[in-house]
Amino acid sequence: MFTDFDFNVIYRSLGYLFLDGMVFTLTLTVMSTISGVILGTLLTMMRIGRLPFLPAISACYVNFVRSLPLVLVIFWFYFLVPWIGQWVTGASRPVSVGPFLSAFITFTMFEAAYFAEIVRAGIQSIPKGQPAAGYALGLNYWQVMGHIVLPQAFRNVLPVLLTQTIVLFQDTTLVYVLSVTDFLGAADKVAHRDHRLVEMYIFVAIIYFAISYIASYSVKRLQSRIAIVR
Numbered sequence: 001m002f003t004d005f006d007f008n009v010i011y012r013s014l015g016y017l018f019l020d021g022m023v024f025t026l027t028l029t030v031m032s033t034i035s036g037v038i039l040g041t042l043l044t045m046m047r048i049g050r051l052p053f054l055p056a057i058s059a060c061y062v063n064f065v066r067s068l069p070l071v072l073v074i075f076w077f078y079f080l081v082p083w084i085g086q087w088v089t090g091a092s093r094p095v096s097v098g099p100f101l102s103a104f105i106t107f108t109m110f111e112a113a114y115f116a117e118i119v120r121a122g123i124q125s126i127p128k129g130q131p132a133a134g135y136a137l138g139l140n141y142w143q144v145m146g147h148i149v150l151p152q153a154f155r156n157v158l159p160v161l162l163t164q165t166i167v168l169f170q171d172t173t174l175v176y177v178l179s180v181t182d183f184l185g186a187a188d189k190v191a192h193r194d195h196r197l198v199e200m201y202i203f204v205a206i207i208y209f210a211i212s213y214i215a216s217y218s219v220k221r222l223q224s225r226i227a228i229v230r
Helices: 008-048 054-066 070-089 099-124 129-136 141-178 183-194 197-226
Strands: none
Touching: 008 054, 008 099, 008 141, 008 183, 008 197, 054 099, 070 099, 070 141, 099 141, 129 141, 141 183, 141 197, 183 197
16 A cells, blocks of 8 residues: 555655645644633633623623534635625725635634633632632732732643644644645645645644644643642
């Protein structure tokens, strides 16, 4: 089966695969993770807050987004948002969004729903006596959340946040449907150009497995180090 393997096609394409494809994938993963955590934290604050309507809005957003396939959200945003932008701005043609910006906003909005639930679980893990003690010392709500609750909550759920980031890294392959040159897209172009689909797809699978395995192992080690003995 492997007698006709052409390993040279992999060696010849390493620069293109990693400098173009993998850089795009990692950039999208990091930016979407940071933005998703920020947006997810805001959604959590809305969910646990006492302002009218905000908890319901946050809950509806989280539940709605989590019930949708990610690839469907990518298609919706990429094809519908330019037309919505044209309608809102009154432009003469659809507003150009671009594949990277489209993918970045899509992953941010999608992953924020998952990060919101993770952060909410972290906040709920904090003993209620600690916020009460903060209020007793004269701190306001935002000071209690910023100095007491959120730092501990993020510490408690950091391994879960990183695990979700690994899932996001794997999900970035879905931008392939937008013909974006991520790592999988770059490999696919090389595979069809040189007619070496088997070699390239096996190589891509090995790389994704290696990165995900090493990252998962690192998260497990981190979890054992930061675990709080109760």
